[in-house]
Amino acid sequence: MNIAVVGLNHKTAPVEIREKLSIPEAQIEQAIAHLCNYPHICEVAILSTCNRMEIYVALVSAPEAIQEVIEFLSHHSQLSIDELKQHLFTLLQQDAAIHLMQVSSGLDSLVLGEGQILSQVKRAYQLGQDYKGIRRILHQLFKQAITVAKRVRTETSISKGAISISAAAVELAQVKVKHLSSYRIAIVGAGKMARLLVKHLLSKGVTQISLVNRSLEQAQELANQLSQTNIQCYPLTEMMAVILKSDLVFTSTAATEPLLNRAKLQTLINPNQPLMLFDISVPRNVDADVNALAHVQVFNVDDLKTVVAQNQEARQQAAMQAQELIEVEVEAFRTWFRSLETFSTITCLREKVEIIRERELAKTLSGLGNEVPKKHQQAIEALTRGIVNKILHEPMVQLRTQQNFETKLLAIQTLQMLFNLNTNNESYFLE
Numbered sequence: 001m002n003i004a005v006v007g008l009n010h011k012t013a014p015v016e017i018r019e020k021l022s023i024p025e026a027q028i029e030q031a032i033a034h035l036c037n038y039p040h041i042c043e044v045a046i047l048s049t050c051n052r053m054e055i056y057v058a059l060v061s062a063p064e065a066i067q068e069v070i071e072f073l074s075h076h077s078q079l080s081i082d083e084l085k086q087h088l089f090t091l092l093q094q095d096a097a098i099h100l101m102q103v104s105s106g107l108d109s110l111v112l113g114e115g116q117i118l119s120q121v122k123r124a125y126q127l128g129q130d131y132k133g134i135r136r137i138l139h140q141l142f143k144q145a146i147t148v149a150k151r152v153r154t155e156t157s158i159s160k161g162a163i164s165i166s167a168a169a170v171e172l173a174q175v176k177v178k179h180l181s182s183y184r185i186a187i188v189g190a191g192k193m194a195r196l197l198v199k200h201l202l203s204k205g206v207t208q209i210s211l212v213n214r215s216l217e218q219a220q221e222l223a224n225q226l227s228q229t230n231i232q233c234y235p236l237t238e239m240m241a242v243i244l245k246s247d248l249v250f251t252s253t254a255a256t257e258p259l260l261n262r263a264k265l266q267t268l269i270n271p272n273q274p275l276m277l278f279d280i281s282v283p284r285n286v287d288a289d290v291n292a293l294a295h296v297q298v299f300n301v302d303d304l305k306t307v308v309a310q311n312q313e314a315r316q317q318a319a320m321q322a323q324e325l326i327e328v329e330v331e332a333f334r335t336w337f338r339s340l341e342t343f344s345t346i347t348c349l350r351e352k353v354e355i356i357r358e359r360e361l362a363k364t365l366s367g368l369g370n371e372v373p374k375k376h377q378q379a380i381e382a383l384t385r386g387i388v389n390k391i392l393h394e395p396m397v398q399l400r401t402q403q404n405f406e407t408k409l410l411a412i413q414t415l416q417m418l419f420n421l422n423t424n425n426e427s428y429f430l431e
Contacts, residue, residue, distance in 0.1 A: 007054030181205035
């Protein structure tokens with residue numbers, strides 16, 4: 001039994017590749033079911049965000065299971081396996097556990113220490129449980145990853161002064177236009193990212209904000225929560241009209257196809273009207289062909305790296321403290337995982353010996369016929385059970401209490417080999 005993570009992120013793949021791999025929440029159930037149907041995959045959790053697409057699996061054979069995940073990603077993205085492999089990373093066992101804990105703690109984010117990733121990991125964990133992808137092993141892994149992330153946020157200063165993707169986008173806008181407060185700004189979307197955009201824009205003194213959203217009610221709800229300013233709300237059908245009277249546009253929606261492209265903009269926008277588009281969505285809301293318009297500038301999540309780099313140094317010390325906490329939790333997970341292997345080996349050995357005991361006892365009693373009274377039969381059964389328990393007791397105690405991992409692993413492997421034990425059974429995964 002092993003665990004692995006196969007995926008890509010903002011470090012290994014550009015946004016045009018990441019958006020092809022993105023799995024909307026509405027498709028997560030189907031994706032988990034598809035992956036669980038592969039013969040070498042036992043558990044699945046999917047973490048899909050604007051900066052990463054990672055699939056965590058508990059597996060019975062690493063090479064085959066990893067290949068199955070890659071085949072799934074290739075089919076989902078419509079990218080060839082060769083093209084996909086250029087951007088993928090694969091981590092096994094302890095390295096996979098460390099990675100998830102670093103991710104949930106914000107140590108692997110574009111913005112070091114950002115807090116939104118923890119809620120995304122929690123959501124991946126919840127969906128994995130809801131759709132029967134997460135069972136015993138990934139349950140324990142995600143539970144400890146969430147625990148360490150909470151400790152990192154409360155016991156270190158990594159989240160102090162940390163900026164989100166939304167904040168980085170506003171910072172980038174301010175760098176580009178200098179006096180952001182005098183600009184007319186439109187935000188397409190009204191979710192969590194949009195909420196943060198509004199808050200950061202307000203902190204910069206912006207007073208002219210328009211919200212465009214598929215659900216006008218949701219946009220108005222967000223505007224009402226931020227009643228200190230006059231935010232105008234519009235349905236998505238009026239998006240182009242709102243953009244026409246805006247200087248800067250931020251897009252942050254869950255749309256799987258671009259909302260803006262060259263054809264839409266060049267027919268409506270005056271060539272003398274400069275426009276800046278800040279697209280922080282993955283998949284992108286603004287098509288790449290918009291870059292061909294001379295009077296329109298487009299920035300996406302990959303363009304935020306320069307802004308983010310300026311805020312990284314102050315949190316490096318806190319990141320080192322966070323890593324120490326992660327090492328403690330990883331060791332706790334390793335200890336748990338070892339005990340699981342020990343438990344499964346002991347269980348299989350007891351079951352095998354018990355089957356032999358019952359078979360031989362039944363054969364002996366059958367040969368004796370009716371000559372042995374019921375009372376004596378029970379005594380003989382108790383005797384055989386006692387002999388089995390006494391023979392197994394000392395080896396089992398030694399196996400449970402062995403502290404040296406290499407010695408314990410060798411003992412487990414020896415028992416599995418000598419008694420021809422198969423621990424890859426259903427009970428191994430169940431709580």
